Amino acid sequence: MLHYAVVFFVIAIIAALFGFGGIAASAAGIAKILFVVFAILAVASFLYGLLKRGT
Template identity: 50%
Template sequence: MIRLIVIFLIIALIAAIFGFGGIAEGAADIAQIIFYIFLVLLVIALISRLFRR
């Protein structure tokens, strides 16, 4: 998931440099959503690991 976040951020940066604001905004939004999903899954995994022990 981290790889996807980095890919979308790079796409957003390149699009912003070349002046494609809409594409850059969309890629940044997707990266942000994936990042939040990653954080939620990380917290769930950590909590479940605590309860297993």
């Protein structure tokens, strides 16, 4: 899922270079959402691993 965030970030950068503000903004928004989802899942996975390891 982090891969998709990076892909949309690259699309946003390329679109910004060409001056397509709307496309860049929407791709950046999607990248931010995917990054937040990935970060939450990573933290949840880390905590689950700690709890399972402790028992």
